[in-house]
Amino acid sequence: MRNWKRNTALAMAAVMTASSIFSVSAAAPEVVTDEALYGNLDYYGTMKSMNIVKGVSLNGQTQISDYGDYSEVKNMTSDIAPQISTTGVTFDGLDGKGRFYYQVTPKSLEEKLPWTVDISYKLNGVPAQAENLAGASGMVEIDIHITPVQDTADYLKNNMLLTVATTIDMTKNLSVEAPGAQIQALGGTEAVMFAALPGEEKDFVIRIGSDQFSLDA
Structure with a gap:
């Protein structure tokens, strides 16, 4: 009996803290997000799949927009459906309080990690x-x-923590x-x-x- 699981040898999670990537008005309090990237590796360390969980401090904002290119988006906090377009994803009708969490699956694994x-x-x-x-x-x-x-973004090199x-x-x-x-x-x-x-x-x-x-x- 072969007990080695074929889909992944190890699980890798990279965690980073980020400033706002969302659209808000100039006079509004800044929306801040942190991101946890969870990736499955094959036997030898090649990334096979990736999901990113984002936690957003709303600071009174009821709408946020994320301009990533995603194949799937899941609201982990409420029943509000994501509005997905060719330019990203928007959540509208949020209560503006506390933290809002959602998960995204990038369409491409080609973005260089640090x-x-x-x-x-x-x-x-x-x-x-x-x-x-x-x-x-x-x-x-x-x-x-x-x-x-x-040769990856300075922001990623300076802010991402790695867990294997x-x-x-x-x-x-x-x-x-x-x-x-x-x-x-x-x-x-x-x-x-x-x-x-x-x-x-x-x-x-x-x-x-x-x-x-x-x-x-």
């Missing part, structure tokens, strides 16, 4: 292909190298070691999470002892 992620594997100290590790016995090492991208995370089913594996990571037990699963500050180049390592290797998506 890091590249490269993932490689070893089995008992020997380089291995991810596709061949399902059910393996021994020590599986996952090496994650993140490199800052220089995965979950490990401890009912199917024997041990987990991840120096420098936060490890949280969740029942029979252990969540492993690494973080990097803007502009940092880092190497992360996860070592999993197993007699029938399995890594959750």
Whole structure:
């Protein structure tokens, strides 16, 4: 039985805090948003899918417009439907109070993020292909190298925080070691999470002892 999930080896979330990207009148209080980008990676670190959750401090505004190019938009706060056009998305009729949350799916994955992620594997100290590790016995090492991208927007380079995370089913594996990571037990699963500050180049390592290797998506 092959226990390796084909759709993703790791989940990556990049979080940034942003000033207003929305249209408001010059005399009105500024609308401020923060964004959390959640991306699924393939075995080797290539982005396969991406969603962005945006949290908006309305500051009295009842209408906001976001000029991104999205294939899907979801209101996470109320029943107000997004008005999607070729130039972006608008929410109208908001109450102007507190925080407003919505999720968008970009049409393209080609926008340059401020890091590249490269993932490689070893089995008992020997380089291995991810596709061949399902059910393996021994020590599986996952090496994650993140490199800052220089030719991306200064705003992204200076404001985006990176989190790399995965979950490990401890009912199917024997041990987990991840120096420098936060490890949280969740029942029979252990969540492993690494973080990097803007502009940092880092190497992360996860070592999993197993007699029938399995890594959750």
